[in-house]
Amino acid sequence: MILKIVWENVRFRPARTLLSILLISFSVTSILTLVGMTRGFLDSSRQRNEGVGADILFRPKDSSILSSLNGAPLSEKFVDQLAKEPHVVAATGVTNQLIGGAFDSVAGIDQASFTRLSGPFLFLQGHELEKPDDIILDQYYANQRHIRLGDKINVLNHQWNVVGIVEPGKLAHLFVQMPRLQELIGSTGRVSQIWLKLDDPRNTEGVIDQLRSKYKDYPMYSMKDLESLYSVDNVPLLKYFTDTVLVSSVLFGFIVVALSMYMAVLQRTREIGILKSLGASKGFVIGIILAEACLLGIGGTVAGISLSFATRWILNTLTPASFPQSIVVIWWPRAGMIAVGGAVLGSLFPGLLAARQDPIEALAYE
C-alpha cells in the first residue's frame, strides 16, 4: 500500500516529479560525463600510444604520465644509442608540446623513423610532411576545429600549412617536423620520449631489464605497463579534479532533492494531516517521504544515464580530439547510489518535519 501511495503521489504531480527527476539527473549526468571524459581521455591517449606500434617507451628522468605531453628534456642522442641495443629494430624520438586548451598537444616527429616504427599514416587527404612548416592533423582535430586541407593554422604562435589529414589513432592529433618544433620551444636536439620496437614482443621484459641496468633512473615501460598506468588514480591532477566534481555533484544533488522534497512536504501538508488523522505513525509518514525520494532518485538515475549518452554524442561530435567521452558502465550503480543516497539524505529533514507536523494544523492547511 505504501508503494501505491508513493506511486500515486509522484503521478499526481507530474510536473514537480519530472522537475525533481530532471534536477537529480543533472547530478548523475555530470558525474557520468566527468568520469566518461576522464576515461575517454585516458582511453584515447592509451589507444594513440598503442597506435605507435612500439613495444617499449623510454622517458626522461622524473617524468610522469602527463609530463610527457610537454617539454623535451631528453637528449636526442639517446635515440641512436637505444636503437643499437640488442633486439631493438627501430627507435624514434618524439617531441611533445601542449598547445593550450585541455590536453591538446602537438608531436614533433622524425617522419622516417616514426614511419619505420609505426607504419605510414593513413591519409584521408593530403600528403606527408615535406617542409618545415607543414602540419598534419588527425580527423578528430580537423573536424573539431573545422580545419581543411590547405588551411593555414596558428599553433604555438607559428603559422603552419595543413598538408594532410589522417586517420586518428597514432600518438597525437597534430604532427610537425621535430626540428621546427624543437626550435620553437627552445629544445633543439631534445625529445620528450623515445619509442622502441623490438624484434619480438616476447623479449620486452628482458630488454627492459637490460636497459634499466644501463640507464638507471630513466622510466621505461612495456605497453602493458603503460596501459595500466592510464587510470585516474595514476594521474593526481585528474583524480583531484574528478573527486572535486563528484563531491560538487553529490552536494548539488543533495540540495536539489532536499528542496524538492521540502516543496513536496509543503504541498502535501494537508494530506499528511489526513494520514495522521487516520492513525499514521511518524515512521509511516517518514517512510512515505523516503520511499518517494528513493523513487525520484531511481528515476533521476535512469534519466541521468540516458542523458550521459546525449552528452557523449555532443562531446564526441563537437570535441572528439579534446574531450572524448566514454560510457563507463561500472559507474552507473555508483552514480545511482549517490543519487538515491543523496535523495534519501536530502529528504530526511523534510520527512522529519512532515512527521512532526501537528495534525490539526496540517488538516487546516490550504
Next chain:
Amino acid sequence: MNEATPKSIIRVRGLRKVYRTGNVEALRGVDLDVPRGQFLSIVGPSGSGKSTLFHIIGGLTPPTSGEVIVAGRNVSDVGDSGRTQLRRKFVSFVFQKFNLLPNLTARDNIRTALFIAGLPARHFDLYLGNILDLLGISTRLDHKPSELSGGEQQRVAIARALATRPTILLADEPTGNLDSQNSLAVLNILRDLNDQLNQTILMITHNAEAAGFGHRILHMRDGMIVDPA
C-alpha cells in the same frame, strides 16, 4: 487503569485546554459522559470550544488538564504515540472538507485506512460490502475524489472512517459543505449506522436541524457545556 463507566465509552472530567499561542483558554472544565451506541450532537457558536473538545477526544491534541477516557484509554496520560494508537484503533473522523487523499481512488482511500490500522486487505470485501451498499457508493469506488460529487466524497469519507470498525465515529460538521439534499442523505446514513451497527457517533454541527438527528444534543458556549443532559 482508568475506565469509563461500564456504559460510557467516553468520560470527560474537568477538561481544560489552553492554547499557548495567544494564551486562549478554549475549554474551561468540561464534564461529559457518552454511553456506548449513543448518537450525540454538540452544537455551539464558533469559538465555543466544540472543535477543541472533538480534537481532544479524537486524540489529535492533548488536553492541558483534566481526565479524558476514550474506549478505556486515558487520553490525558498517553503521549503522541498513544494518541496515534487511539486514532488508529478506536476513533475515526469525518470532516467537513471530506479530507480524502486526492491522488487515490475511493477504494484506495479506504484501503489506506485499513493498511494504517493493520487490517488485512480482505477486510475490505468481508466487512465493507454492506456499508458500501448502505452508503450507495459501491459503483464509485474506482474514481478519484475530484471525479466525485461532494455528497459522494463525504460518503467515501464515512466508509473510510467505518472501515476500521472504530469504537467511536467523530463527525465534524459533516454536512457543512453539502447541499440540503446531500446533507439529509448523509445525516440519514449516520443515523442508520447508529441504528443498525450501534455505532457511537459524536457530531459537531452549527445546524440545529442536523443536530436533531442525534439522540442527545449538547450546547457549548465559551469553552463549557451549558446544558448537559
